[in-house]
Amino acid sequence: MAIAFSVSIMRANGLGRIWKENTTNTSLTFSSLEAGTLYTxxxxxxxxxxxxxxxxxxxQRTSPRAPANIQVSFDSxxxxxxxxxxxxxxxxNYTVMALSDSSELICHTSLSACTISSLQCGTEYLISVLASNDAGSSKSTSAEALKTVACAPGRVTIREDPPGHLSVAWSNVDLGDYYVVFVKSDDGLEVHCNTSLTQCNFLSECGFTYFISVFAYNKAGQSPLGDVFNYTTGKLPLMLVKGVLRSLKSAAA
Known part of the structure; x- marks a missing residue:
């Protein structure tokens, strides 16, 4: 009948020290082993x-260390x-996790890189990586913060007041640092406005159709394309047209 046990452990490749313990118990714990290493x-x-x-x-292999030198590249x-x-x-294997307040995206790979798709605009993610083997998983790395591009501004309103002036307004969006409004007339002329506010004003001409789009920007890049609006300005009042024609005739005479 056994009354004691002798247990030794060393790296499977024969390098390094040998730990040896005697015990009367049927279990024993060895500490200070190297991570991700096969032991005999x-x-x-x-x-x-x-x-x-x-x-x-x-x-028996020990579980690996957490991966190092995490690099995150965002495709806006x-x-x-x-x-x-x-x-x-x-x-x-490795597991990459992207956590936000409302979602969790995961990518598994045996390589040293992974792509996480289907990120949401206007969202901040915390990205971490953990390594695993047959012994278990490492601790996750320190989380890397990633802010995506802002979403396209919504609730866009267009007003012509007074005639000859277009006012474009929109709602504020999360993670939007500033906005750019593009206004293109049907004759091909395009102007734009940069602002950190939620309104831009443009000069317009009567009887023209304008195509208007609003984008939000931050350090990650430009928001996705939202709705493109078209707005046709009013024509000159008939009495004003007649007055202009009379003036032209008088000048010609």
Missing amino acids: IKAYAWNANGTPGDDSTCN GALRASVSWTPTEGAF
């Missing part, structure tokens, strides 16, 4: 006469983020 464990029992039994050997046009990191020893 040997154990045998002693009987009351001090005679050792046959040893039992197994290999496709609303996706490319995340890369330095591979960590002993890791078989």
Whole structure:
């Protein structure tokens, strides 16, 4: 009958130190092992006469360290983020998580880079990476903050007051630092307005159709295209037209 046990552990490649412990218990904890490393464990029992039994050997890998050097690149046009990191020893797989207040996006890979798609505009994400192997998972890395582009401004209103002046207004959007309004007339002339407010004013001509779009901007880039509005200004009043014609005739005479 076994009354004691002897357990040793060392790196499977034979390098480094050997830990050896004797115990009367049936479990033993070794600390200060290296992460992501394959170890060889040997154990045998002693009987009351001090005679050792046959040893039992197994290999066990420790869980990996968290990945380092996390890099996040945001594609504003496709609303996706490319995340890369330095591979960590002993890791078989990696999990990238992008967390916001309303959603959780996950990407699994055995490589050292992964792309997270379907990000939402006007949203701040916390991105972290963890490594895993057959022993378990690492702690997640420190989260990297990512702010996406703002959403396209909504509730756009267009007014012509007084004639010859267009006023374009819109609602404020989350993560929008400033706005640009583009106004293009049907004769091809285009003007724009940059502002941190929610209104822009333009000069207009009577009887023209104007195509108007509003974008929000921040450090991540330009918001997606929202609705394109068209607005046709009023024509000159008939009495004013007649007055202009009379003036032209008088000048010609």
